[in-house]
Amino acid sequence: MTRIPEKQRHSIADWILSEGRKLADAKQFFDGLNDAFRRAGVPVERALFSLFVIHPQTAATGFEWRADRATVEIMRGRSITTSDAYLRSPIKRIHDGVDLLHAPLKGPRASREFPFFDELRAEGFTDYAAFAIPFGNGQRNVLTLTTRRPRGFTKAQIALVQGVLPLVAMVFEIHWGRRIAEAVLDTYVGRLASGRILAGSISRGQGERIDAVIWFADLRGFTALSDLRPTADVIAALNQFFDALGGAIESHGGQILKFMGDGLLAIFPVEDAAFRHHACRQALEAALAAHAAVAEINAERAAANAPMLRFNVALHVGVVVYGNIGSATRLDFTCIGPAVNLTVRIEGIAAKLAVPVVMSAAFATVVRESRATVVSLGKHSVKGLMAPPEVFTLAELAPAPALVSTPPRTEAA
Template sequence: METSELQRVINWLIDGAWSSKSPAEMTAEACERMVVAGLPLWRFGIFIRTLHPEIFGRNFIWREGEEVEIGTVDFEILQTPQFAKSPLRIVFEQGLEVRGRMDDPASRDFPFLDDMRAEGVTDYVATPMQFLDGSVHATSWTTRHPDGFSDDHIAAIHAIVTPLARISEIITLRRTAEMLLDTYVGNQAGARILGGQIRRGHNDTMQAAIWLSDMRGFTALSDRLPAETVVDILNHYFDCQVTAIRGHGGEVLKFMGDGLLAVFPIDEYVGDAAHVCARVLEAARESRTSVEALAFPVGDVVERFRFGVALHVGNILYGNIGGGNRLDFTCIGPAVNLAARLEKITGRLGRTVVASEGFANVCRHDWHELGEFPIAGFSKAQRVYGLREETPAVMA
């Protein structure tokens, strides 16, 4: 090992690896620098556990002469035979280093090392990488060098792991913040918050298509079913909408009991209102199909569901609202208020989808005029439209 070159790698990591613009680039550049320093790497892996409701962790795999592979694994991996016999399980669960020289019969205990052996690997090391909060992550190092890793190579790996842990923790913390904000307030709101829009009164005016929906008969459902069952039903019910909303460019801002508020931003400079509203309508149709197909068994009964969604388009105030140091990043304004009032009309008319006159004028479609309705808080009655393809449900 070239000591001065190794120190340059360590200093580069300590300085923040500024020459790399992404975790994948950082992984590749770090490995290439280590090879120049004399570490005979053929494959390197870094495995980061995440704070995410569905994803157990992310991995970045570098191989000599190839692009870095980026992958994610869900929590189900913990129950698989592959993980049970993986060297990484020992690293994660016990915080211990695992060495697997291919000429050592003990390496046969790990099926993964058989795969590495078939690719010409001679030595393997998996090391714990501890963050400041005590959480244990992992790195893996393999070589095809005929003699495997020398003592100097192992010492170099140990010297690199600590600064690698610090820069990895910084990257992970920022990504965790982004994921949590995305999960709890939405992608665009999260980006604005991370960008510094965190004070009460920080807000923008934005033109958007507005989606406001709720489930029919939710109060009665909540009264006759256990709370745990109701929560499970709500999660499945919201899945029917969120997938469609996000798939068509919308952002879910808020869940309110059985209600859902989402916005689809319109770029006033591009003039894409008609395109955005068409995607909103398509999301509403997809959600309608998914909710109609949702069947939830409760004992001997299969519960079926209906919902209503109001679509409107207008200007909203989008930003921080709240009291003291407890803020909510949300949207308000007359356009949101009108959408909320229109949503109540879906139930009265037995409709799944209703649209304001503004939305119907922007989204050219075979709309059916349902009439004019007085709206609480608005001086003028509002003309409401429904989908001609829909047959109104008979209201009990």
């Protein structure tokens, strides 16, 4: 039996229980853990922590730590589980039930079992150890340690690491429980709502006033598409549509609040008065980028003889009430208020005029500062609003004057 150095084991365990468990995130904990290993005499120079996650696009995530560089977070797509690199890796062996895989990389006993070991040898590493880190739900995660020490890890050092793994697993499981909750909530309710839910703002009626750009889009002709096409085709079309819009919104700093059938509501928060112009400009660029992305999709759909996707975007800037609304047993974070109502209503004007992007007067006032021309589409009576709102668009998107309710006026930047 290998004798575990009690003093070193206690030093690592004491650090985990006194300092490590209090660190803000898993990355900080992993940095500190490897420093604690080194202080206890474990000559680790490269370490990897890997675990499977619940996420629509990501199968595994983790960290790579090195003694001579900053720790990096690693994310693997869902295809990794069927890749040759994974199937022929020591990590796969741990996932399959092995608790410890200790493999010398240099010398007469050097392991040639996994192609990945050749990469480590090329970097001068001499020894490799992979450990199972099981969570309470049975999920098997992996910690790997690599060294350049000429004689590799001793049996006592391997035993030392094994002795503190239950504590390591406990801390990682706490961190990843929160990460999983964040990922699932981000996916299903959005970043803005997920942060509030995890912070405890879950009482019905809680809300706050937010200055924001409201971004509303609606797919035209969806009812006909639903009636005429198979359900699978309709779902695929909606996913294509929302992928295009979601990518444009998020890449320009917006946050999707909800999908409403064939519509989408998003906001671009205005952090302060100085940021107002930037938020409006980003929202407008997102609308144009969304139309460009859908145009590319339509080119592919045309080649497949599939119906085109047509939509309009309405933009407004104002104050919304963002809060927790619903029944006693089913709540939803959403935006309400006159600003949201106006945005939804003017989208209907865009559909009537066949204009891809329309803006409220408040939004147009801000963006005209950075665009060549903003054109009025006149005032239009809409249901739910006492005063007919005036709507605007970019000059290059304006329809023929005959379609506009009142004579258009052009406002130069």
